[in-house]
Amino acid sequence: MTFQLAWIDYLVMIIYFAFVLGIGWALKKFMKGANAFLEAGRSMPAWVAGLAFISTNLGALEVMGMAGSGAKYGMLTTHFYWVGAIPAMVFLALFMMPFYYGSKARSVPEYLKLRYDEKTRGLNAILFAVMTVLSSGISMYALAILMEKVLGWNFHISLILSAVIVLAYTYLGGLSSAIYNEVLQFFIIVIGLLPVVFLSLHHVGGWSGLKESLGNVATSNGFAPDAYTSMWKYTGTATGNPLGVEWYGILAGLGFVLSFGYWCTNFLIVQRAMAAESTVAARNTPLIGAIPKMFVPFLIIVPGMVALALMNDPSANFALPKNEAGQPIYDYTIIALLKQYLPAGVLGLGITALLASFMSGMAGNISAFNTVWTYDIYQSYIRPASNDKEADEKHYLKVGRLATIFGVLVSIAAAYLASMFGNIMDFLQTIFSMINAPLFAVIFLGMFWKRATGHAAFTGLLAGFLIALLHHGLTAPAGANTLVKGGWITVLHVYPVEMAQNFWTAIFAFSTSAIITVVLSLLTPKVKTDEELVGLVYSLTPKLKEENVPWYKRSSSLAILVILLVIILTILFW
């Protein structure tokens, strides 16, 4: 599958990258200290932080993966949004942001240091730092391979070029530059994909036409006619719906452990809200992000569903590229649709949207990495803060900038490792993502239970992580042919789908971590006094007053709006 791009397509692409670099350049003069560079000076309006919040998550792997899932599971893919994201985002906003932001912590690991102790922070910081450069490397590799396969560009040049662009704008403008560019990326992704959404729906005769075509596909696959266009209707049994999971599996697995672990503890995302200009803005950030987030399915999943209808319609002359085993490569769904419908001009816009989503993933990782490196590793273990605040700001700015270069270099190395040992990198990424569930247990207990202690949290975090590893080593999804998917110790249990395995890994990790933290907290003495925990623990912190804020800017009104909208969407697509 290759594209012939015309001059107009390149022109659109060049304009976009000129603006990306221009934003970095324009912000350069504001980068006077580490605070401006690594925390964006805590000056972002809520809507900017909110769009950046959602844009960081709207990386290319998400766009391509979710369109592919749309082509596999149909409307059930929206569970990843309306169940798997929105509730956790509302919870983060209302209950956790006041502590993340109000504690003046500059990162999630630093919150752990303030709430618990140094070793808990250290463990989290190191795991997080490794994970971010790994993710950024994998995303860089995926981008380069895509450009090679689709645009016919040289792999090495694509890799280096994308790394240089990301480096340039994060080096110049730090977190502010990453955030502003994420907002720009958000709009280019939405606007760049709209023509495909419109044309693909036009092709199948709108939503009702799509329902009809997918009805035939569903019956031929042994499902009820509206199985691909319903969210909950057929989740009474696992075999009745294309996803293969029952309603309680969806609610507990996606809706609780996995999504709360991801949205509420991942510094990559939380960092955007921490950069907001005030406590109220920080609280509103995830809520403002939630509104576009719930409509992303119409942009990505619906075209994927059209692809499913087209694949089963011989007259449409549409097919996904196949792998060696003859299976369609679902990740290429969105690209195949771009090729199918877009003439030169908007095609360049669509490709630019994809490139933008890759960059947003990389830059997000790099800007989170340099903060954790500078504050949680360098400042804690290598050169502590001195009495001279001004000199410190300058010194840590320099370190932050060097960390940015270092992060990009390690990412490039990781990208090459991924090109040689793809499986090992996937494996490492799976392993490091296992830290989320235990981390959520520890942070949750820390915020809502003042008795939780540092020794307990550290042990809980470590034990949860090890249990997750053990579970992954002892179980495998059905049909797994590599040890990357699990079962690398021995296979004791086989899960029907990979998602079920992920879900149970997270459940075990979360429960182990929570139980150990609770039990050990009761057995170890409370080290931090109540005064030290003010601003860090719910029961000891004065409630946030919102009386002076107009009602439409209050987190409570926004949260009600978000929840109402999700309920309406769920009923509409039941």
Add this chain to the structure above:
Amino acid sequence: MGLDIKYPIGLMFTLMGIILTIYGLATMSDVTMYQKSFNININLWSGIGMLIFGLIMLALVKKKKKEE
């Protein structure tokens, strides 16, 4: 942080909008090119849409400046 992000967003989409609108107009008679998109001149419509979006963003920037 000193920079109103609406300004570069408005500028970029206005510029891209103008380019796509002109390109759409210039390729109006190219039937084979728009066969893919069911004879809809998708460049023209996208261009106009982006131009409107870009101009709204720029207008918001101007309004904010006036208020200050």
